[in-house]
Amino acid sequence: MSKFLPTIESPADIKKLTIPQLAELAEEIRERLIQSVAKTGGHIGPNLGVVELTIAMHYVFDTPQDSFVFDVSHQSYVHKLLTGRESRFETIRQPDGLNGFMLRTESEHDSFGAGHAGTALSAALGMAVARDLSGGTEHIVALAGDAAFTCGISYEALNNIAGQTKRMIIVLNDNEWSIDKNVGAIASYFHTIITHPRFTYLHDRASELIERIGGKAAKHVQRKAEESVKGLLGPSMLFEEFGLDYYGPIDGHDLPLLVKTFQFLKAQNKPVVLHAITQKGKGFQPAIDKQKKFHGLGPYDPETGDTAAAGQKTYSEIFAETLVKLANNDPKVVAITAAMPNGTALDLFRPSHPTRYFDVGIAEEHAVIFAAGMATKGYKPFCAIYSTFLQRAFDPIVHDVALQELPVVFCMDRGGLSGDDGPTHHGLFDISYLRCVPNIVHMVPKDEDELADMMQTALEHNGPSAIRYPRGTGPGSTVKAQPVALTIGKAEVIQDGADVVIFGLGALLPLAKETASRLSKLGLSVAVVNPRFVKPIDRACIEGYGRKCGLVITFEDHVLAGGFGSSVLEVLSAAEINTPVVRIGWPDQFIEHGKVDALRDKYGISVDGALHQAQPYLNAILQERLAHR
Numbered sequence: 001m002s003k004f005l006p007t008i009e010s011p012a013d014i015k016k017l018t019i020p021q022l023a024e025l026a027e028e029i030r031e032r033l034i035q036s037v038a039k040t041g042g043h044i045g046p047n048l049g050v051v052e053l054t055i056a057m058h059y060v061f062d063t064p065q066d067s068f069v070f071d072v073s074h075q076s077y078v079h080k081l082l083t084g085r086e087s088r089f090e091t092i093r094q095p096d097g098l099n100g101f102m103l104r105t106e107s108e109h110d111s112f113g114a115g116h117a118g119t120a121l122s123a124a125l126g127m128a129v130a131r132d133l134s135g136g137t138e139h140i141v142a143l144a145g146d147a148a149f150t151c152g153i154s155y156e157a158l159n160n161i162a163g164q165t166k167r168m169i170i171v172l173n174d175n176e177w178s179i180d181k182n183v184g185a186i187a188s189y190f191h192t193i194i195t196h197p198r199f200t201y202l203h204d205r206a207s208e209l210i211e212r213i214g215g216k217a218a219k220h221v222q223r224k225a226e227e228s229v230k231g232l233l234g235p236s237m238l239f240e241e242f243g244l245d246y247y248g249p250i251d252g253h254d255l256p257l258l259v260k261t262f263q264f265l266k267a268q269n270k271p272v273v274l275h276a277i278t279q280k281g282k283g284f285q286p287a288i289d290k291q292k293k294f295h296g297l298g299p300y301d302p303e304t305g306d307t308a309a310a311g312q313k314t315y316s317e318i319f320a321e322t323l324v325k326l327a328n329n330d331p332k333v334v335a336i337t338a339a340m341p342n343g344t345a346l347d348l349f350r351p352s353h354p355t356r357y358f359d360v361g362i363a364e365e366h367a368v369i370f371a372a373g374m375a376t377k378g379y380k381p382f383c384a385i386y387s388t389f390l391q392r393a394f395d396p397i398v399h400d401v402a403l404q405e406l407p408v409v410f411c412m413d414r415g416g417l418s419g420d421d422g423p424t425h426h427g428l429f430d431i432s433y434l435r436c437v438p439n440i441v442h443m444v445p446k447d448e449d450e451l452a453d454m455m456q457t458a459l460e461h462n463g464p465s466a467i468r469y470p471r472g473t474g475p476g477s478t479v480k481a482q483p484v485a486l487t488i489g490k491a492e493v494i495q496d497g498a499d500v501v502i503f504g505l506g507a508l509l510p511l512a513k514e515t516a517s518r519l520s521k522l523g524l525s526v527a528v529v530n531p532r533f534v535k536p537i538d539r540a541c542i543e544g545y546g547r548k549c550g551l552v553i554t555f556e557d558h559v560l561a562g563g564f565g566s567s568v569l570e571v572l573s574a575a576e577i578n579t580p581v582v583r584i585g586w587p588d589q590f591i592e593h594g595k596v597d598a599l600r601d602k603y604g605i606s607v608d609g610a611l612h613q614a615q616p617y618l619n620a621i622l623q624e625r626l627a628h629r
């Protein structure tokens with residue numbers, strides 16, 4: 001039974017505890033995280049790694065007066081437990097519950113929302129400079145993981161910090177893991193620091209030195225100790241070159257040391273970086289043993305870490321297996337991921353073609369331009385980046401790939417509502433942001449077999465292409481042994497009809513079929529079309545049915561603004577066809593986190609939703625059509 005956690009209604013309550021009591025609080029938090037996230041699912045590994053860091057930060061600083069900015073903020077569960085949301089913690093990532101990331105609208109202690117990586121340093125610097133301009137005295141503390149430093153934006157911020165503010169604290173939470181093992185030169189650099197004998201010695205000295213500074217140190221000792229702590233500074237440190245004072249590395253689970261260090265850093269009049277070494281999943285052996293799996297997952301057994309057996313193959317797995325086939329037959333096929341080998345399933349591709357697999361880190365913009373470079377040398381890069389994360393690379397898509405008509409294939413996983421991660425992760429904009437770009441073929445498969453065929457189509461197409469497919473599993477179609485390329489720009493007529501035509505894009509084709517079935521029971525003749533191509537769209541098909549039918553209905557797992565339905569409207573308008581169009585898709589707002597089916601029903605992306613919107617037109621069609629039969 002927790003003794004301290006229930007008493008924490010705000011960070012002020014933390015400050016009433018002694019250091020030993022803080023250590024007890026840490027254990028209580030760990031147990032609560034393991035038990036609660038076992039039920040809700042979530043980012044248990046990252047949060048177990050920042051328990052002491054977050055407690056020490058809240059013990060020394062004062063939010064909301066001081067501002068904490070967490071990079072990605074998937075590791076903000078401890079922060080939420082300590083800032084008045086302990087009683088609601090079991091609702092995290094649940095419908096109408098706490099968001100799994102920081103959210104300004106959720107708490108005054110959440111100074112900056114996130115979900116995408118690499119933003120913390122820039123946001124924190126903005127806050128620091130604004131504070132300085134306003135004559136403020138509050139502290140700005142950015143907590144960023146080691147993989148956040150594989151993201152270019154972090155360096156754009158670092159390039160500006162020392163020249164723009166005197167007071168900002170960066171906590172580098174280094175657990176040597178991204179979702180997968182961290183990658184690149186920066187990961188090696190951090191590893192060198194952590195394992196260097198000089199720093200291991202200094203790391204031990206740090207405890208003693210900080211103890212003297214923050215403990216019973218007399219003034220004269222403090223100055224000597226401060227000089228000694230300066231000894232922690234590595235003159236060749238990357239951060240030093242950016243004009244920041246680097247401290248560490250220190251044990252990110254040593255509460256007394258963390259408290260003393262933050263008290264010391266709080267008094268510095270220079271931007272500082274504290275390099276804290278932590279263990280992702282600390283306190284829960286399954287999470288330590290399987291770092292990738294427990295970075296973020298669904299419900300699990302809190303004792304054993306066991307999770308439900310994997311069932312039907314996901315779209316991601318079909319993608320990866322198909323890419324292996326393509327690569328087996330074509331030595332120019334290469335695979336690129338931006339720190340998401342697990343989520344995109346490219347970790348299934350890697351063993352088969354290790355020299356043609358590239359994890360570039362959290363660097364989507366770079367990934368796209370890197371792919372463009374490879375394409376100029378005759379390679380066929382398949383860039384597997386979630387629809388939402390690909391938003392980062394819009395200009396490289398336009399400027400480096402489409403303009404040069406380079407044969408890069410964008411495999412946009414999580415195309416559609418993402419579910420529990422919420423608005424930062426829903427892939428609801430890629431049709432809009434790609435449809436306006438010339439030269440790109442944009443495809444959406446109805447099932448797993450069509451995904452494979454679309455990949456073959458992309459492989460054979462000598463130009464840029466994009467394929468969007470949803471998170472999770474599809475209808476379970478059998479995938480042919482060898483995929484077959486489709487005719488670009490040609491839709492698939494599932495069933496013909498003359499009164500109403502329904503276009504069901506991708507995963508929403510079943511809704512289109514069910515809607516057609518309900519309308520047929522009214523005596524209407526209903527056509528169902530699988531569009532396959534958002535671009536080039538099948539104009540002839542749309543114009544033909546637009547002229548023949550009395551109503552057009554479109555379904556898409558995408559926002560309506562600029563989506564597939566908009567494209568259908570444009571085609572009909574250009575052909576001066578005035579047939580009414582009912583578009584079913586997401587409204588012009590950010591969609592909260594929740595279960596996909598429930599959210600679709602809530603927002604009318606359903607058969608009933610379509611029939612409700614179509615109702616005004618059906619009577620006219622029925623009267624007119626049936627009268628002439």
Ligand SMILES: Cc1ncc(C[n+]2csc(CCOP(=O)(O)OP(=O)(O)O)c2C)c(N)n1
Nearest residue numbers: 046115116117145146147148177178179339
């Ligand atoms: C732009 C972007 N790309 C990819 C991701 C997916 N992602 C979420 S957390 C994460 C790894 C973060 O590693 P790190 O910063 O070291 O934090 P840790 O999980 O180790 O605490 C990644 C790649 C993301 N959120 N944003």
Ligand SMILES: CC(=O)[C@@H](O)[C@H](O)COP(=O)(O)O
Nearest residue numbers: 072074115296343414421471
């Ligand atoms: C925090 C983050 O961005 C990733 O961990 C993301 O939550 C993964 O999403 P999936 O669970 O859809 O792979």
Ligand SMILES: [Mg+2]
Nearest residue numbers: 145146147177
């Ligand atoms: Mg990390």
